[in-house]
Amino acid sequence: MTATATPPTGTRNMTMVAAINDALDIALAADDTVHIFGEDVGVMGGVFRATDGLQAKHGEGRVFDTPLAEAAIVGMGIGMGLAGLKPVAEIQFAGFLYPALDQILSHLGRYRHRTRSRYHLPMVIRAPYGGGVHTPEQHADSPEAILAHTPGVKVVIPSTPADAKGLLLSAINDPDPVFFFEAIKLYRSVKEDVPVGDYRVPIGKARLVTQGDDVTVICYGGMVEVAQKAAAAAAQAGIGVEVIDLRTLVPMDTDTVITSVAKTGRAVIVTEAPRTAGFHSEIAAVIAEEAIEHLRAPIVRVTGFDAPYPPFTAVEDVYRPNPLRVAKAIRQVMDY
Amino acid sequence: MTPDTRPAAPQPHAPATESQDTAPGYAAAQAAYDAAQDSGDMVQCLAPDGTVVREDLLPEPATRLELYRQMRRARHFDERGWVLYRQGRLGVFPPFGGMEASQVGTAAALTKDDWLFPTYRDTGAALTLGLPIARTLAYWRTSPHGWHMPADLKVLPFYIPIATQYPQAVGAALAERRQGTRNVAMAFIGDGGSSEGDFHEALNFAGALNAPCVFILQNNGWAISVPTRAQTRATDLSRRADGYGIPGVRVDGNDALATYHVTREAVERARSGGGPTLIETVTYRVKPHTVADDPSRYRSEADTAGWDAKDPVTRLRTHLLNAGLMTEASEADLLAEIATEFEAALAEADSYPEPTPAEILDHVFAEPTPQLQKQRAEILAEHTAQDSAQNSKEQA
Numbered sequence: 001m002t003a004t005a006t007p008p009t010g011t012r013n014m015t016m017v018a019a020i021n022d023a024l025d026i027a028l029a030a031d032d033t034v035h036i037f038g039e040d041v042g043v044m045g046g047v048f049r050a051t052d053g054l055q056a057k058h059g060e061g062r063v064f065d066t067p068l069a070e071a072a073i074v075g076m077g078i079g080m081g082l083a084g085l086k087p088v089a090e091i092q093f094a095g096f097l098y099p100a101l102d103q104i105l106s107h108l109g110r111y112r113h114r115t116r117s118r119y120h121l122p123m124v125i126r127a128p129y130g131g132g133v134h135t136p137e138q139h140a141d142s143p144e145a146i147l148a149h150t151p152g153v154k155v156v157i158p159s160t161p162a163d164a165k166g167l168l169l170s171a172i173n174d175p176d177p178v179f180f181f182e183a184i185k186l187y188r189s190v191k192e193d194v195p196v197g198d199y200r201v202p203i204g205k206a207r208l209v210t211q212g213d214d215v216t217v218i219c220y221g222g223m224v225e226v227a228q229k230a231a232a233a234a235a236q237a238g239i240g241v242e243v244i245d246l247r248t249l250v251p252m253d254t255d256t257v258i259t260s261v262a263k264t265g266r267a268v269i270v271t272e273a274p275r276t277a278g279f280h281s282e283i284a285a286v287i288a289e290e291a292i293e294h295l296r297a298p299i300v301r302v303t304g305f306d307a308p309y310p311p312f313t314a315v316e317d318v319y320r321p322n323p324l325r326v327a328k329a330i331r332q333v334m335d336y
Numbered sequence: 337m338t339p340d341t342r343p344a345a346p347q348p349h350a351p352a353t354e355s356q357d358t359a360p361g362y363a364a365a366q367a368a369y370d371a372a373q374d375s376g377d378m379v380q381c382l383a384p385d386g387t388v389v390r391e392d393l394l395p396e397p398a399t400r401l402e403l404y405r406q407m408r409r410a411r412h413f414d415e416r417g418w419v420l421y422r423q424g425r426l427g428v429f430p431p432f433g434g435m436e437a438s439q440v441g442t443a444a445a446l447t448k449d450d451w452l453f454p455t456y457r458d459t460g461a462a463l464t465l466g467l468p469i470a471r472t473l474a475y476w477r478t479s480p481h482g483w484h485m486p487a488d489l490k491v492l493p494f495y496i497p498i499a500t501q502y503p504q505a506v507g508a509a510l511a512e513r514r515q516g517t518r519n520v521a522m523a524f525i526g527d528g529g530s531s532e533g534d535f536h537e538a539l540n541f542a543g544a545l546n547a548p549c550v551f552i553l554q555n556n557g558w559a560i561s562v563p564t565r566a567q568t569r570a571t572d573l574s575r576r577a578d579g580y581g582i583p584g585v586r587v588d589g590n591d592a593l594a595t596y597h598v599t600r601e602a603v604e605r606a607r608s609g610g611g612p613t614l615i616e617t618v619t620y621r622v623k624p625h626t627v628a629d630d631p632s633r634y635r636s637e638a639d640t641a642g643w644d645a646k647d648p649v650t651r652l653r654t655h656l657l658n659a660g661l662m663t664e665a666s667e668a669d670l671l672a673e674i675a676t677e678f679e680a681a682l683a684e685a686d687s688y689p690e691p692t693p694a695e696i697l698d699h700v701f702a703e704p705t706p707q708l709q710k711q712r713a714e715i716l717a718e719h720t721a722q723d724s725a726q727n728s729k730e731q732a
Contacts, residue, residue, distance in 0.1 A: 035514070064545075066541065069533075069537040069541070071503065071533060071534055071537055072506070072537035072538055072540075072541045074503075075500060075502070075504050075506070075534060075538070076503050076504070076506045076507035076510065077507060078503075078504045079503065079504035079505055079506060079509070079511065079521070080507040080508070080511045081507070082492070082504065082508050082511075083451070083512060083515075084511060084515065085514065085515075099533070102534070103500055103503070103504075103534075106497040106500055107497075107500055112699050112700065113483075113698075113700055114483050114493050115483060115492075115493060115699075116480065116484050118484065118485040118487065119485070119492075120702065151700055152700050154701075175701075250707075251706055251707055252707070254706060254707075255706075
C-alpha cells in the first residue's frame, strides 16, 4: 500500500489501518525528523500492521523496534523530542500504556510549561484501544480519560479512515504531545474513500455525523458506528438524532456540542469506558454548565461499567454499549 | 564503617531495620557493603589527604584549577543557600555539599553542545555546565523565572520524579546520533534512584540501541533515610552495568580528578560510537536530604564523621597547594571572585518580579485551547490587576 507514488489529488478506498499507514508514510517522507518506534513496529509492521512496510521503505533508523518497556519507549520519545525530532511511538495496546504513566504525567505534559516553552514535545503516542473484537483480557481498555485529565497533552480518537489519516497527520505536525487512540474494532471493519496526499483534519473540531432536531448523541471512536445504528433505528420511529463525533477530547469542541444540545434539548453520551469519572462525565458537566436551561430531560450516559473490561466473549456485549442500549437511552430522554 | 550505630529513632520515622538487622544474611550483606565502600577497587587519582596516587590520571594544570573553581562555586552556592533558607530568602532545597567532585568532575567532561539531565540534587553539575546562578536561585524560590532555561545550553530542568530522566537521556542521545552529531547525553541518578524501573530500562535501551549516553550514578549512601545497604544486596552498583552488556566504572566520588578522568573516557567512547557507560561515583550525603530534613531521626554523627576527612574540596585544594598550582593568596582572590559573582546573581534573582495569577496557565500548549482561554478569563476576573500588585508586594 505504500509502494506506489500517491497522485496529488483524488481519493483511495481504504480501511482505517491502511489510512493510518498512509499517514505515517507521508509524514516520514515529508519530514526527516519524524521517527517511528515501539514494539514490533519494524520488520513485522506492528501487531495490527499499522506500520507495515515503513521500515523497508524509510530505513531502520527512521522506523525501529525497541526493547519491551513502555516507560522507556515514552521516556526515550520525550528525549528525542527535546533534541529536535518528531517521535511517533506505538504502544501495542492502550491497556499496556500504564508503565509509562510516570513519564506521561510527570513530563510529557509538563515540559513546555516547566521550561517556559524553551522545550516543547511534538510527540505522538499511538495506541489501539477499545473492545468489540473478543481480544484476550487487558487488550480492550479505554483509558482516554486518564490522558484527558493530564494537563499539556491532547487526545484524539478518530472514527473513520479519512479522519484517522487527517487527524494523524495533524497530530504529527502539532507542536505539542498528542495521544492518538485507534479503535481496534474499526481497523478493518470499514472502508471509505480517503483523500490522497498530505490530508489534514484540524484537531479540536467535532464532526456532525447525522443531523436531527430531537436528541443529541455525543460519542467518539468505536462508539460512533454504534450511535449511528441507534440513530438510524430512531429515525424509523420518527425521532431525529444528531450524532456528534467528538474526534478530539482535548481540546474538546464545546461549541458544537452546546449548539446541538441547545437545539435538541436532550443529550445522550456514549463511550465504552468505565462509568465513574469517564470523559462522558466531563461532557455531561459541560452540558450542565452551559446548556442546562435548554435541557428537557436529564442527561444520560451509556457507557461501560465500573468493572474491568470483560474478556468473556459470550457477554462482552453486555459491557460494551451496543445500538440497542443507545436506542433505549434515546427513547428514555424522549419519554421523560 | 562500623555496624549500625544509629540511635533508636522515634516512630513513625524509624527505618525498618529492626527485622532487617536480625534477618539471616543481613549482617553479612551489610559487612560486604561496608567493605566494598572502603576497598581499593575504585578509580582514584588523589588520596583523601591530597597526595597523588595515580600520576597518569592527572589532568592538565589548567583543568585542575578549573575543576577547583567550579567546585568552589558549587560549595559557595550550597553554603549561601543554607543561610538564605534560614533567612527565608530561599525555599526548601536539597543540599549537595560534600558531593562536589561527583557533580563537577563529571559535568566538566561535557561541552555546551552536550545534554545534561540533572536530578534535584545536582545543582553543582548544572552550574558547571553554565546554568546561571540567578536562575537556579529563582528555581529554588519557586519562581517561574527559574524555569527559563537558557537557549545556548542543553541543561534540562532539575528532575523531581526519580529516574525518569534516564530513558529521556537515551532519547536525546539517540536523536543526536540520528542527526549526525558527536554530542552525548549525561544523566544523573542516586543510589536510591537505581532501584527504579526507569533506571534499568534506560540502561538496557541505551545498550540495545547503542545510544551515546553517560550515566552517572551518585552513590551517596542514602535514599532520604534508608541506607544503601538496606536498599539492595548489591555492594558494587557499577556492576549493574553488567546486566545490560555495557561498561560499568566505579570511581572515588570525592576525587574530582578521578571523576573527571573516568567521565572523559566514557564521553569519548560515546562520541566515537562506542555506546553508553555507567559510572558509579562513591560519595556521601554529608548533608540532610533537604534543608528541611532532620537526619538525626535516622542516622548518627558517627555515620558521617569519617567523611569529613574525605572532603572533595579540601582534597583538591591540598593537591593544588602542594603542587604549587595555587597559593593561599590566589585562592583568596578566587573565593572573592566567586562571592562577588554569587551576590550579583542574588541581586538579579531579587529583581525578578513575582508571577501574575494568569501566568499559571502560560506555556501549556503552543496555542491555548478554548478551555484554557476560558479559565484564563476566570482567573483574570477573580484577580484584578490591583490584587496582583498587592500580592507581589506582600511576597516581595
